[in-house]
Amino acid sequence: MRAPYASDPGKSRGRLTPEPEAPPRTPFERDRDRIIHSSAFRRLKHKTQVFVYHEGDHYRTRLTHSIEVAQIARSIARALRLDEDLTEALALAHDLGHTPFGxxxxxxxxxxxxxxxxxxxxAQSLRIVTRLERRYAAFDGLNLTWETLEGLVKHNGPLIDGEGHALGHYRETGLPAAIIDYAEAHDLMLASFASAEAQAAAIADDIAYNAHDIDDGLRAGLFDVIDLGDDPLVGAALGQVLKAYPKLERPRMIHETVRRLISAMVADVLAESTKQLKAFKPASADEVRGMRTPVITFSAQMREKNRVLQSFLSHRMYRHERVIAIMERAQRVIRDxxxxxMNDPKLMPVDWREDSFTDDKSGFARQVCDFIAGMTDRYALDQHKKLFDLDPLFR
Incomplete structure (x- = not known):
């Protein structure tokens, strides 16, 4: 039974372009299905997070990461009696706007x-689902519900304060034009929090990101299991594994540690979120939006443990000389x-340069940006080789 603070598909604020309902699916189920069937979602298969695609089939891509986030998010939603379909749709869509090479x-x-x-x-995720996907006869984009678009844009919290000033990492640069333009046509309430479902998807992303980067980093040999022994979060999980299975081989040890790590973080989210929901007693999804803090959250202790873990990963993985070398080469490909x-629009496919020969340099730059952002790692490398006949040394 859905909780009173959950999003109700029967009370959705609808779509920018009105459409008839399509039972037996709810509006949120249709959103999830449209995301899964989109071209942008399929391309996540060959978009990487840390490692370039041909380094090995066992490292995460944006697609495998999104599926793992969806599994964790749906588990949280079920336990807290949220709408599972909206939560899953947001989890599956959260990385659509990422470029090749992470x-x-x-x-x-x-x-x-x-x-x-x-x-x-x-902002690129919003452009994709509202403009760049061109599959339907009646509209550009996927024409998703207000709740899905709101959650996609605000999953990390409000974007502006009550006076309209940008918040968070937008404080210095201001809100991207894509978000401003769409919100003028379809008000996404940028000064409020998103639904509990969007918050669940966002925290599931944090859980999956940390746990699976540890898995990938260990498999890549960027650090070893022993290096994690002193970490307050991973060390506890590793200690449980070694106590229960003292002679376990390394691959199983890694998997058992990571699964315990995920379980510990999910358990903390459920305990803390339950406490928050009991304390504030939101009676509707709109009351969740109107709160001053998120309701789906880690405890203060778990946030600190995650901070320590992120510091370790930043130093030992993201700044590892091997990873830095890969990323420098990737940046060269994007730049080239x-x-x-920009210098020769005819190098782009015909359907990407229909408005190329105009005097709007910024408009054309955005078109080029959209084209490159949508590329997979493999396609970007192929195009680079085609244009320059050079191997960017991803070997």
Whole structure:
């Protein structure tokens, strides 16, 4: 039975372009299905987070990560009696706007787009589901419900304060134009929190990201199991495994440690969120939006443990010389492609340069940015080799 503070698909605020209902599916189920069937979702298969796609089949891609986030998010939603379909839709869509080559690709595109509005993967996700997916006859994008779009944009909290000033990492740069433009047509209440379902998807992303980066880092040999022994979060899970299975071989030891790590973080979220919900007693999804703090959250102790773990991963994985070398090469690929397309629009496919020959340089730069951001790692490397006949040394 759905909780009173959960999002009710029967009371959805609807879609920008009205559509008839399609029973037996709810509006949120339709959103999830449209996301799964989108071109952008399929492309996540060959978009990486830390390792370039051909380094091995066992490292996470954006697709496998999104599926893992959806599993964790749905488990949290079920335990807290939230709408599971909306939670799953948000979990599956949260990475649609990411570039090839993970955060390195995003940083380089943002730098290249500095004079043209910058690049932000959250805003790019919104562009994809409201404009760039062109599959349906009646509208551009996927025409998702207000609740899904709101959660996609605000899953990490409000974007502006009550006076309209940008918050968080948008404080310095201001809100991306894609978010401002869409919110003018379809008010997403940018000054409020998102639904409990969006909060569940966001915290599931944090859980999956930390746990699975440990898994990938260990498999890649960037650090060893013994290096994690003193970590307050991972060390506890590792200690449980070694106590129960003192002679366990390394691959099983890694898996058993990571699964205990995920279980510990999920258990903390459920305990703390239950406490928050009992204390504040929100009687509707809108009351959740109107609160001053999120209701789906870690305890203070778990937040500190996650901070320590993130510090370890930042030092031992994200800044590892091998990873840095990969990312520098990835940035070179993005830079070369961007400059080539800007200098000669005819190098782009015909359907991506329909408005190329105009005097709007920033508009064209955004078109180039959209094209590159949508690439998979493999396609970006293929295009680079085609244009420059150079191997960017991903070997």
């Amino acid at each position: 955060h390195a690709g995003e940083r380089e595109l943002d730098r290249l787009m500095h004079d043209h509005g910058g690049f932000d993967h959250n 492609l961007f400059e080539a397309y």
